Amino acid sequence: MLYLRRTFELEHSIAKANVVLVGIPFSTTEIGLEVKHGPVFIREAIKTLPGYDEKLKINIFTKLKFCDAGDVDIVPGSWKLTEERIVDSIRWLLEQNERAFFVFLGGEHLITLGILKALKERYKKLALLHFDAHADLLKEYAGLKYSHITWAYYAAKLGVKIFQYGIRSTSAEEEKNARELKVSRNIEEASKFKGKFYLSVDLDVLDPSVASEVGTKEPLGITLSELFEVFKKIPMERVIAADIVECAAKSVNSNSANVAANIFKRIVGLKLIRGGFEHAKS
Ligand SMILES: [Mn+2]
Structure with a gap:
């Protein structure tokens, strides 16, 4: 008898999985705490998650096939090279399985820009549901064009429609950019977007009392229950990654x-009960 434990009890190939997990441990432009070990510890937390979701009355781990594809081999200090690797890796992953639901673990928020760049090649009409304390809409920070607090500005420039929720730290420049880029702060309107x-x-x-170890913490955030309530109002069945x-x-x-692992479980669970994995149901 062989007893093994990986991120998911039973792992499937990338080609056969419904959900593919990918870590991106980039932490170069971060100005607060280093976030490069996020994927390691979120994986450890996923291993201890109970499968059954009492609220949703389902067990995602028995209904779906999971795969941990590993980490993108990032280049510390170089966003340019890291972004190329993120884009190349996602292109390759989509070639293996274009129907899988990809979940990326960070890492600093700048990684989202590289991910969106790769996904935009495949999904022409793509909107971003952005949950954050910070608007991340600066054009430049400390002389850097690409940073964890400028990425959303450049995401909008890619032609991605942005819906933000939870913003409580922003600036006059970011608010001006938000208006120019038509960033919506009404996430309930997202379902009207066709794509x-x-x-x-x-x-x-989240409030620092809920998730204390984050890159840059901001007081007066929401609870995990509140976040999950908002999740119910977004079109999770059309979320592709x-x-x-x-x-x-x-x-x-x-x-x-631990909170990140629970967010992962709830996102996948909600997508499942909304019919976002139609092909997976048997
Ligand atoms: Mn933030």
């Missing part, structure tokens, strides 16, 4: 990593 969605969750959207970023966990059993 696919990408969901990005910066853990700092997601990320959970800015996890600054430094050890196992960190509350940020």
Whole structure:
């Protein structure tokens, strides 16, 4: 008898999986706590998750096939090279399985820009559901064009429609850019958008008492229950990929990593009960 434990109890190939997990441990432009170990500790937290979701009355792990594809081999210090690797990796993953639901674990929020660049090649009508304490809409920060607090500006420039939720730290420049780029702060309006969605969750959207180890923490955030209530109002069945970023966990059993694992489970669970995995149901 062989007893093995991986991220998911039973792992499938990328080609056969319904859900593919990918880590992107990039933490170069981060100005707060380092977030490069986020994927490691979120994976450890996923291993301890109970399968059954009492609220949704389902067990995603028995209904769907999972795969942990590993981490993108990033280049510390170089966003240019890292972005090329993210885009190349996602192109390759989509060639293996274009129907899989990809979940990326960060890593700093700049990774979302590279992910969106790759997904935009395939999904022409793509909107971003952006959960964050920060607007991330600066054009430049400390002389850097590409940073964890400018990426959303450049995502909008790619032609991605942005819906933001939870913003409580922003600036006059970002608000001006938000108006120019037609960024919506009414996430309930997202369902009117005709196309696919990408969901990005910066853990700092939550209150620091809920997720304390994040890149840059902001007080007066929401609880995990409140986040899950908002999730019910978004068209999860049309979300084709997601990320959970800015996890600054430094050890196992960190509350940020544990919360991130639970967010992963709820996103997949909601997508499943909304029919977002029609092909997976048997
Ligand atoms: Mn943030």
